[in-house]
Amino acid sequence: MIVFSTFVRQGLACACAVSCLVGAPAFAQAQQQSAPAAPASTPQSADPQQIRQELDRLRQEFEAIRDSYGARLAALEAKLGAAAPAAAAQPPTQAPAPPPPIAQPPAAVTSASEPTVAQPQEPAGQLPAYNPATSKVFNPDMAVIGNFVGAAGKNDVNVTPALRLNEAEASFQAVVDPYARADFFLSFGPEGVDVEEGFLTLTSLPGGLLAKVGKMKEQFGKVNTLHAHALPWADVPLVMTNLLGGEEGMSDSGISVSRLLINPLFFLEATGEVFAGTSGPFAAHDRGDVSWAGRLRGYRDLTEGTNLDVGTSFAYGHNELGPTFRTRLFGVDATFRYRPLQRAIYKRFLTRTELMWSRREQPLFTGGDQSSFGYYASADYQFARRWFTGVRFDSSDRAVDSTLRDTGVSGVLTFWPSEFSQVRGQLRHTRYAEGVTANELLFQFLFSIGAHGAHTF
């Protein structure tokens, strides 16, 4: 910070010097132009003294200009320092009001050596009409999260490269107007660019309703609603790939409406959604083949440091076999959390399980209707400020053939250098239905730049 500020200061000084130098010839020219008018009344002999006076005058002008530019630059710098980052992290929520932080003078600095900006008490009118700092206020929060995964060991069924930048997720989030906000998550992966999510949230509907319109992750269970970088593992549970149609799960274009069911006992939220029916295990054959999803979520604080979060979900739509073949999904999830408030940054424990049932209609020659079941159970424990460890058990039938069951177990160790990066190692043992087993070491680097909105609970 100190070094950087020094650079900035030096840059400022240079800029001032340059402007003075550039300014000098211009003034000299002006002087020359005005000079011819004067000589008539002034004898040549008076020149040296006159020149000296002129030089003095010019020097004073330069100094005045330099001071004024210096103050303006300082003011701009202060604005950039205070207004732009504040705006970046807190979208233009107070749109019409000027960013307040600079209203109060920053009265102190952190250490003696750190340079401060002089408090230029200039009237605002003297600032240039175009102020880049304020025009950026309306830019959305932007962030990029890199998800780099490496794998070692042998796996003949689920082949992934040794090293891969699995995903670069770019997010753009801001308030649209007093009635809505928008969130975009673009995923840049080895297969190309995809809109992972892009939706409008209507935040001021009456009746305790919250609606989302756009492409979004379907509210089915827990893992399906989370972005890859928010998972406590380098991979996704088998039940996701086997029953929810792949690692990306169900993310589709649609409309989602949710409502709080207010009661004195616990938090209860009901969500109903309709989608185009083209994602995950679903495939629309004509416009009418929409898919539906619903979720009921209950939450209750048990003590101030522990809580229980349970949910039940369903999804329904047509599968890829034809307009008469449908897939129904049903899920139950439960999460128990422990995080002592006073030691919240050092210790936490979370255990979670998700059970899913898939009923998939298939023609008789492919075995008829399939009823498949899968689940995972996991536990994650933070044992130091930057260290997390976890374990996960996996078991899932395959949706197309419920007689084939894959199972697995993983152990995870995660290190957080800071809130903005994570390094993770995962030992994974998988036993595939074909009789093949795979022992692998996955390692993951997650790193985030910019202002990524906080995650929901």
Next chain:
Amino acid sequence: MKKYIALAFLAALLTGGDAFAAPIKVVTTTQDLESITHEVGGDKVTVDSLAKGYQDPHFVEPKPSFILKLHAADLLIAVGRELEIGWLPPLVNQARNPRIAPNGDRYLDASLTAKILEIPTGQITRAMGDVHPAGNPHYWLGPDNGRRIAQAIQKKLSEISPTDASYFAQRYADFDHRLTEAEKRWQAALAPYKGVKVVTYHRSWPNFTDTFGLNVVGYVEPKPGIPPSPSHTLELIQEIKRQNVKVIIIEPYFDSKTPKAIGRETGAQVIVLAPSVGGVKEVTDYFKLFDYDVNLVVNAIKQTGAK
């Protein structure tokens, strides 16, 4: 059908009438704001704080139970300056209560009229740790800011319930008076120790140390939000010895292991101050917050002979 409409209308009228007399439901993000709201609002408000004083206010979990509180709130008062950036926005987005959103008329950012220190200038990056681009958010630890916060709250409450404006004004005046008296007391207690050098864990205390003339010469954290590293700790130990620092101030939610080790190495005394109302059991309101902290600092200075 008509009967139902009539009933609904009647119910609306009744509840509407009640709302006039019912206390304003205020939700604050911290217990400091809760306490000050109590001072100003008296029995015309009910106040509930989301975070507890003994928890790190940067890292609060956005629990769904908070969504319920925010859903029912008539007013949300936040510390601002991005202190709650990691947890408040998703709660507000899900609260289905647009009036308490930052662009709503029932949202109060208590920092807008406060005196904010350490507003960074120039280019800032995360290489500096968890810097707050809008300035140090722990500003409530200067009693003068308590007054400014109270004034902002008084204004807001009067906007919401104009009929009680004189009540709020009178309560604010009373608070202001008591705070002025208390400030004299606190200043007198620390007056002999102006310029005493201290080390703090996190940069939570600039308003406190500025107000009472303490001189912070170092931090246990190498950078804000970055946990202590061995090399920084060694440097700090040398610095403490060189400058003869005798007092290390820490917050109750940090691990005291490293500060205690530094204390053993240097002979400095580690004191756990309350960074907020509720930070320790005894600190039940904004006045007791400073009573407690000032008392601990004075005792530590006396015992160690710190200069």
